[in-house]
Amino acid sequence: MDANELLIFNKGNELVHQNFIPKLDIKSEKIEEILPKNLIRDELRIPDVSEVEIVRHYIKLSKINYGVDSGIYPLGSCTMKYNPKINEIVARMTSFSKVHPLQDENEGALEILYEISQMLGEITGMDGFTLQPAAGAHGELVGLLIIKKFFETRGIVKNKIIIPDSAHGTNPASAKMAGFSIIELQSNKYGEVPLDHLEYALEQGDVAGIMLTNPNTLGVFDRQIKDITRIVHEHGGLCYYDGANLNPMLGICRPKDMGFDIVHLNLHKTFSTPHGGGGPGSGPVGVTNELIPFLPIPCILSTDKGLVCDYENHESIGRIKAFWGNFSIILRAYVYILSLGGNGLKRVGQIAVLNANYLKTLLKKKYHLPYDRICQHEFVLSDKYLPNDITTEDIAKRILDYGFYAPTIYFPLVVNGALMVEPTETESKDSLDKFVEVMNQIRDEALNEPEKLKKAPLNTPVGRLDAVNAARKPILHD
Numbered sequence: 119m120d121a122n123e124l125l126i127f128n129k130g131n132e133l134v135h136q137n138f139i140p141k142l143d144i145k146s147e148k149i150e151e152i153l154p155k156n157l158i159r160d161e162l163r164i165p166d167v168s169e170v171e172i173v174r175h176y177i178k179l180s181k182i183n184y185g186v187d188s189g190i191y192p193l194g195s196c197t198m199k200y201n202p203k204i205n206e207i208v209a210r211m212t213s214f215s216k217v218h219p220l221q222d223e224n225e226g227a228l229e230i231l232y233e234i235s236q237m238l239g240e241i242t243g244m245d246g247f248t249l250q251p252a253a254g255a256h257g258e259l260v261g262l263l264i265i266k267k268f269f270e271t272r273g274i275v276k277n278k279i280i281i282p283d284s285a286h287g288t289n290p291a292s293a294k295m296a297g298f299s300i301i302e303l304q305s306n307k308y309g310e311v312p313l314d315h316l317e318y319a320l321e322q323g324d325v326a327g328i329m330l331t332n333p334n335t336l337g338v339f340d341r342q343i344k345d346i347t348r349i350v351h352e353h354g355g356l357c358y359y360d361g362a363n364l365n366p367m368l369g370i371c372r373p374k375d376m377g378f379d380i381v382h383l384n385l386h387k388t389f390s391t392p393h394g395g396g397g398p399g400s401g402p403v404g405v406t407n408e409l410i411p412f413l414p415i416p417c418i419l420s421t422d423k424g425l426v427c428d429y430e431n432h433e434s435i436g437r438i439k440a441f442w443g444n445f446s447i448i449l450r451a452y453v454y455i456l457s458l459g460g461n462g463l464k465r466v467g468q469i470a471v472l473n474a475n476y477l478k479t480l481l482k483k484k485y486h487l488p489y490d491r492i493c494q495h496e497f498v499l500s501d502k503y504l505p506n507d508i509t510t511e512d513i514a515k516r517i518l519d520y521g522f523y524a525p526t527i528y529f530p531l532v533v534n535g536a537l538m539v540e541p542t543e544t545e546s547k548d549s550l551d552k553f554v555e556v557m558n559q560i561r562d563e564a565l566n567e568p569e570k571l572k573k574a575p576l577n578t579p580v581g582r583l584d585a586v587n588a589a590r591k592p593i594l595h596d
């Protein structure tokens with residue numbers, strides 16, 4: 119593999135376009151007479167390359183890339199499952215890809231949006247959904263604005279939110295953006311919320327509620343979850359469920375039944391849609407009946423006259439995204455849910471948990487597992503006890519040399535030197551065993567050939583980068 123592939127603009131001959139522009143065989147017109155001056159360019163930078171050169175260029179680039187179609191992608195907290203191609207086929211059908219929200223006839227699209235809202239309601243137990251949020255964190259912001267408005271309309275001032283330290287990092291960021299201050303709760307030795315600390319925090323006053331990531335970023339399901347929601351409600355707070363990690367719970371249990379008032383989902387994790395690299399995503403928010411009036415507008419209502427868009431929700435927090443959200447992502451999730459059905463979704467959750475526990479049980483023989491208990495969709499190892507000062511970063515870089523994507527590193531922050539592994543249900547036993555084999559081999563190298571790990575990756579197009587400078591001062595061209 120060669121990472122020094124030239125940009126397509128730096129390929130080909132001089133920019134004379136002789137390869138692909140056919141000779142003019144119609145009457146020529148003066149461009150200045152057709153277009154205003156400000157729209158005319160002096161130069162058109164189109165590389166002079168043939169079709170085969172273009173195809174080879176992009177095929178070469180695609181081979182340097184790594185994705186879920188290449189192999190296991192155990193990036194904890196991201197649920198990088200395989201995306202069935204049927205989702206893509208449907209999303210590309212012109213009846214969907216060419217539809218525009220401003221056209222007169224949109225009933226088919228509205229029906230899909232309405233139906234998936236109903237399906238998500240059935241999956242989570244919630245009574246109403248908005249599909250507008252474009253990502254999980256966007257959903258969090260919406261949920262928190264709903265909490266805010268709920269109290270404001272009752273003339274109550276509550277500006278604090280409780281967030282456990284095992285929450286996803288976007289939770290405190292979203293709470294801050296929505297104008298709340300954060301009370302952080304330290305998890306106990308099981309990775310769960312200590313109920314006495316929760317009660318103490320609630321007694322400080324002005325607490326609007328709790329934001330709970332469950333299963334949390336340690337892959338742990340909080341066994342006292344019903345007590346948590348009961349206690350928060352008893353103190354007049356609302357309970358927000360970060361449901362981005364819903365994968366292991368599909369068809370098994372539901373946030374509303376656990377006592378939650380609001381939930382957001384990450385369609386781009388649980389419901390199989392290509393993501394990574396920043397989007398696009400979809401973070402629908404579901405609420406109980408009491409909070410439906412606060413949902414963003416417009417809402418789709420089912421009436422005697424069919425589906426109608428309702429803009430009259432006066433208590434609504436307003437519009438939070440143009441039109442209906444990322445329709446093509448919602449559509450992929452719709453196809454995924456329909457093609458699996460209820461039993462299929464339940465099986466997804468069960469196998470995700472089985473795969474994670476299988477990997478965890480094998481890997482803990484050679485790696486430190488700080489929270490040693492049955493996990494859900496993911497688990498967290500650490501670099502504690504690795505020989506020769508080998509760090510999590512060294513391990514992750516060496517994994518790349520063996521042709522796999524690395525787990526998430528240094529997150530969650532509650533574990534020093536964290537290595538967060540989420541295999542998902544779409545990996546076979548064979549694929550999991552190969553990953554374990556590589557991890558064991560790397561553990562042996564840590565002991566016997568540590569310099570290899572310190573210099574890794576050795577076989578990738580680009581070697582070890584200065585991670586801070588690569589992120590802050592990227593050089594994207596020569």
Ligand SMILES: Cc1ncc(COP(=O)(O)O)c(C=O)c1O
Nearest residue numbers: 195253254255286288362363399
């Ligand atoms: C538990 C959890 N909450 C929230 C988010 C934020 O989602 P997004 O990246 O779509 O904003 C993620 C992202 O993976 C997550 O894992």
